[in-house]
Amino acid sequence: MLVNLGTVKSREFNAVYQDIYAVVRAAGGLTTKVILETSLLNQAEKREVTEIVISAGADFVKTATGFNGGGATVEDIELISNISQGKIGVKAAGGIRTYEDAVKMIEAGATRIGASGAVAIIQNRKSNANY
Numbered sequence: 161m162l163v164n165l166g167t168v169k170s171r172e173f174n175a176v177y178q179d180i181y182a183v184v185r186a187a188g189g190l191t192t193k194v195i196l197e198t199s200l201l202n203q204a205e206k207r208e209v210t211e212i213v214i215s216a217g218a219d220f221v222k223t224a225t226g227f228n229g230g231g232a233t234v235e236d237i238e239l240i241s242n243i244s245q246g247k248i249g250v251k252a253a254g255g256i257r258t259y260e261d262a263v264k265m266i267e268a269g270a271t272r273i274g275a276s277g278a279v280a281i282i283q284n285r286k287s288n289a290n291y
Contacts (some may be wrong), residue, residue, distance in 0.1 A: 161179075162194075163213075165201075168205055168209055180216035184217045193221070196221060211243060220249040223252055224253050225254070231253065237250060250270050252270035256273055256275040256277075257281070258281060261281075262275065
């Protein structure tokens with residue numbers, strides 16, 4: 161699910177929690193992922209929403225859909241990973257185009273990578289013995 165950006169920007173954090181919690185409950189034990197669109201949020205919003213995602217019981221937080229400009233940054237992954245402390249998975253998505261990008265995200269704390277060019281990333285890794 162995509163977090164309701166309007167309620168986040170309006171600082172209606174109880175409504176954000178209720179929305180995520182309702183989806184988690186409706187999923188009935190299936191894996192749930194909450195997309196933040198980190199490029200549209202400030203640092204305080206990223207912190208608050210990550211904490212809400214954890215408390216609402218979702219399994220993953222994901223940086224971006226890839227359609228709203230920007231995407232995963234090392235700084236965002238480090239922030240989210242530090243907040244989550246292994247309580248939930250962290251999926252880096254949006255703008256990951258090379259093997260080097262993927263490694264940086266994993267080193268920053270990502271537990272999953274979302275990349276439309278995954279095959280090219282892996283092929284690049286195989287052809288580049290330096291990594």
